[in-house]
Amino acid sequence: MNINDEDDIAVVFRKTLGHYTVRARGRELDCVLSSLIHKQLIFPTADPTSLRRTVREVREIDHVDPVAIGDRVRYVEAGDGRGMIVEVLPRHTKLSRPAPVPGQRVFEQVIVSNADLVLPVFSLANPTPRWGLLDRYLVSAEAADLPSLIVINKLDLAWKNPGFDEEIEIYRRVGYPVLLVSAITGEGVEELKRALQGRQSVLVGKSGVGKTSLLNAIQPGLGLRVKAVGAGEIGKGRHTTTHLEMFALDFGGALVDTPGMREFGLWDVAGEDLAYLFPEMADHVGQCKFGLSCRHDQEPGCAIRKAVMAGTISPYRYQSYMRLREEL
Amino acid sequence: MRPRLASFGDFRCAHCHALVSSAHLLSGVNNRNHCPYCLWSCHLDLFAAGDRLSACKAPMKPIGLTMKKSRNKYQRERGGELMLVHECVECRTLSINRIAADDDSETVMAVFTESFALGQQVRSRCQGQGIAILDADQAEAVRAQLYGHILERGLLIGV
Numbered sequence: 362m363n364i365n366d367e368d369d370i371a372v373v374f375r376k377t378l379g380h381y382t383v384r385a386r387g388r389e390l391d392c393v394l395s396s397l398i399h400k401q402l403i404f405p406t407a408d409p410t411s412l413r414r415t416v417r418e419v420r421e422i423d424h425v426d427p428v429a430i431g432d433r434v435r436y437v438e439a440g441d442g443r444g445m446i447v448e449v450l451p452r453h454t455k456l457s458r459p460a461p462v463p464g465q466r467v468f469e470q471v472i473v474s475n476a477d478l479v480l481p482v483f484s485l486a487n488p489t490p491r492w493g494l495l496d497r498y499l500v501s502a503e504a505a506d507l508p509s510l511i512v513i514n515k516l517d518l519a520w521k522n523p524g525f526d527e528e529i530e531i532y533r534r535v536g537y538p539v540l541l542v543s544a545i546t547g548e549g550v551e552e553l554k555r556a557l558q559g560r561q562s563v564l565v566g567k568s569g570v571g572k573t574s575l576l577n578a579i580q581p582g583l584g585l586r587v588k589a590v591g592a593g594e595i596g597k598g599r600h601t602t603t604h605l606e607m608f609a610l611d612f613g614g615a616l617v618d619t620p621g622m623r624e625f626g627l628w629d630v631a632g633e634d635l636a637y638l639f640p641e642m643a644d645h646v647g648q649c650k651f652g653l654s655c656r657h658d659q660e661p662g663c664a665i666r667k668a669v670m671a672g673t674i675s676p677y678r679y680q681s682y683m684r685l686r687e688e689l
Numbered sequence: 690m691r692p693r694l695a696s697f698g699d700f701r702c703a704h705c706h707a708l709v710s711s712a713h714l715l716s717g718v719n720n721r722n723h724c725p726y727c728l729w730s731c732h733l734d735l736f737a738a739g740d741r742l743s744a745c746k747a748p749m750k751p752i753g754l755t756m757k758k759s760r761n762k763y764q765r766e767r768g769g770e771l772m773l774v775h776e777c778v779e780c781r782t783l784s785i786n787r788i789a790a791d792d793d794s795e796t797v798m799a800v801f802t803e804s805f806a807l808g809q810q811v812r813s814r815c816q817g818q819g820i821a822i823l824d825a826d827q828a829e830a831v832r833a834q835l836y837g838h839i840l841e842r843g844l845l846i847g848v
Contacts (some may be wrong), residue, residue: 584711658746659746665744666744666745666746669744670744670745670780676735676742676743676744677742679744680741680742
């Protein structure tokens with residue numbers, strides 16, 4: 362079989378441990394990975410035109426999983442509805458985080474590739490929003506050069522969080538679009554559908570905020586499994602969605618549902634670049650006597666700190682910046 | 690309303706460079722916000738004590754003492770809780786802070802006596818924020834709060 366044929370390109374839309382479901386020409390195939398994908402073959406560079414290239418070294422690829430949802434892949438079909446992924450095609454975007462695996466080495470976990478829009482989902486109550494986590498999602502999306510649309514779910518529980526307007530206004534002032542929705546009452550769902558139309562989007566958020574409920578509200582035919590959040594004052598969500606999956610939307614586009622993520626570290630972000638990933642801070646970088654080496658912490662005359670004190674940058678966003686800076 | 694951050698931990702005083710422990714066991718307070726040796730602080734809080742939201746971060750000088758009316762009936766009997774008044778050296782923000790258990794009492798007394806020379810401008814700014822700087826005529830009350838009533842009764846050996 363000729364694996365260079367364009368016909369052998371598919372899109373990964375579901376994965377569970379070791380198994381990848383790809384969609385190609387309207388068909389679904391259950392695929393496994395070729396062992397070659399886990400490795401990078403290093404050839405001698407002295408004579409790259411040689412027809413008899415010998416492998417000099419085999420390197421393990423620094424990924425938890427080399428294939429992500431949304432990847433365009435080449436595959437070899439086995440003929441019984443199964444296949445093997447033999448190549449991952451270059452990604453035009455990827456949303457990553459450091460893999461939460463024990464051990465000294467840190468690996469990249471690509472949550473979704475080739476997405477056009479990130480939807481950080483938070484709920485007004487049950488669980489209460491962690492705005493610091495939202496800042497992490499937004500910074501990760503900025504680092505991946507992806508636009509974000511903040512979705513605040515459970516609008517029907519607004520009475521439990523009377524101060525939410527002020528918090529949301531912080532993000533609107535920065536320039537992020539914010540959509541208030543309720544998967545229960547359907548409020549805001551039509552607007553959300555318009556935003557998703559024709560794009561490949563990804564839902565991110567912690568457990569219990571209603572990502573899957575939103576997906577069910579957007580496209581009722583999906584009938585995905587949802588659970589009520591745990592009882593109690595904190596109202597922590599329970600992990601219901603346990604795998605990543607991309608759903609084709611009837612009105613055009615696709616949406617990736619992700620399991621709840623309480624931890625979300627930054628991948629491939631250097632400390633000195635962090636301020637550029639806060640859009641309201643980017644214009645102030647390099648504007649003080651410390652130039653680009655300013656850490657925006659205790660440097661006298663720092664333009665970012667001045668802007669915070671003048672009220673043009675939210676002190677909460679600045680605090681998020683400082684907390685993320687400490688991690689890098 | 691966002692939850693407050695946990696304490697930032699031990700730190701080195703930006704003014705006297707002493708290493709300061711934030712252990713509750715030593716200070717008796719939840720948010721260690723000044724050095725127990727020189728009593729200088731850092732402008733870290735913005736809306737409420739412990740929120741650590743201020744971007745100013747300049748040193749805060751202890752400029753005097755005040756009494757804070759307390760709901761605690763024992764404190765009420767003593768006329769309130771003795772508090773330190775700090776002023777930011779850059780943005781001139783005023784704040785009042787609890788005296789910690791391990792604050793140097795002699796330094797607190799020194800701040801108190803130096804505050805007699807405070808200018809009218811600072812005093813009126815304090816008044817504008819409802820902070821009444823203690824005067825020389827309240828020295829006995831200050832001593833009683835810092836050292837207890839043992840000194841007054843002359844019961845302490847060597848006094």
